[in-house]
Amino acid sequence: MADVLVIGAGLAGSLVALALADRGAAVELLDPGQGCSATNLSYGGVPWWAGAPGPMDQLMASAPAAWRHLEQRHGPLGWSPCSLRLHWSDAETEAAAAAGEVAFANSGLDQTLARVEALARRHLGADQVERLEASPASGGRRVLRLDYGRIDSRQLSLTLPQALERAGVRRRWGRCEPLQAGKLPASQVVLAAGAGCRALWPALPDRLRVSWAGVLQLDDGSLSRELLNTSALTQPNDILMPLFAQRQGLEQRADQIERPEWVVDAGLAPCGEGLLLGQTSLIRPGTACGASPQAASLELGLRQALGRIDPRLGQVPASFHQVPVSFSSSGSPLAGPVAGAAGLWLFAGLSSPFALAPGLAGVLAEALSGDPGALERLPGATEEANPGWD
């Protein structure tokens, strides 16, 4: 197999580099290595049962086995089973419905619960999906608990570089300059630079978009343990998210927005000894990544939303970070050869990448090795490719 240059050492680039090395390719992985990638600030939730019916569903459902296989082969990467706790409060739902906020419409509560439970029950048993009663300690807030899995992003950031080195992937530190047609730096190049892909190759499909995620990072281990051990809503290894999460809706209407819009989804996830408390999502019109948004109002909005689920969370001594995240406005990931650029491949814009990337990286590596069957199983990197994935 030809040498492969992978640009970007986040989740997507690192997993495809490992998959390529496992198949005997000589792989170089290029990244500036400043540590502030979407992967490093991620909750790392693995929604393996949440794929839409179709080929994506099968790849996502295989994610727990794929992560366990990766750990057997490459050492610990931070995988653990956990629960996803989706929270809501009747009072908040009613107030939002009265204000006409579609995402919270009270009439949609029963349907939303039924839809999520039905999705999960395709793969989970009855005792793995449960509605928990509200208690006075939870301020009347209720929780739907579902079996889940997660990758601890702190552990991943520590162990993945070692795994790559042991697999023989050559690491190169630096920022790749924009690529030029006919002058690629290797015979095969994989663009896996997340929100940085378009700057490297502007002629990518419009559905490859960027959102800016904001999250509070709490590194104080003893405070994090205290918060988790005394929480009425969550347990120490679990991920807490709103039932009526708004990020996905914002991404779906990204192509229609005419000015910057942002939403807050109050929740938290363990991260090493500390916590990530998130998250804000901001999308601008157009496809450019742009500069980091002004932080003050976003941080305030996030702290207010966190404070409504637990007053202590709104006041944690945590630092606010923002990071650009690539997504696909159609929901279909971009993975495959880039049209009109022989040897150039794209791996970006994945929704639920912690569930999808392990399987998809393997298929992409097989396609790069010249397997035509694998090429057909990829969702594609162009607008036209493989409509069955949408």
Ligand SMILES: Cc1cc2nc3c(=O)[nH]c(=O)nc-3n(C[C@H](O)[C@H](O)[C@H](O)COP(=O)(O)OP(=O)(O)OC[C@H]3O[C@@H](n4cnc5c(N)ncnc54)[C@H](O)[C@@H]3O)c2cc1C
């Ligand atoms: C708060 C938060 C919570 C999240 N929760 C979840 C979750 O629970 N489950 C889930 O599946 N997903 C979640 N996500 C999304 C997920 O983390 C990201 O979609 C995913 O990590 C993106 O991986 P990536 O490799 O595509 O991009 P990135 O992690 O952004 O990596 C891209 C890399 O490319 C490098 N790069 C950029 N430009 C260049 C260049 N010119 N040259 C060289 N290198 C370059 C960057 O330095 C970076 O290291 C969450 C994200 C956030 C922020």
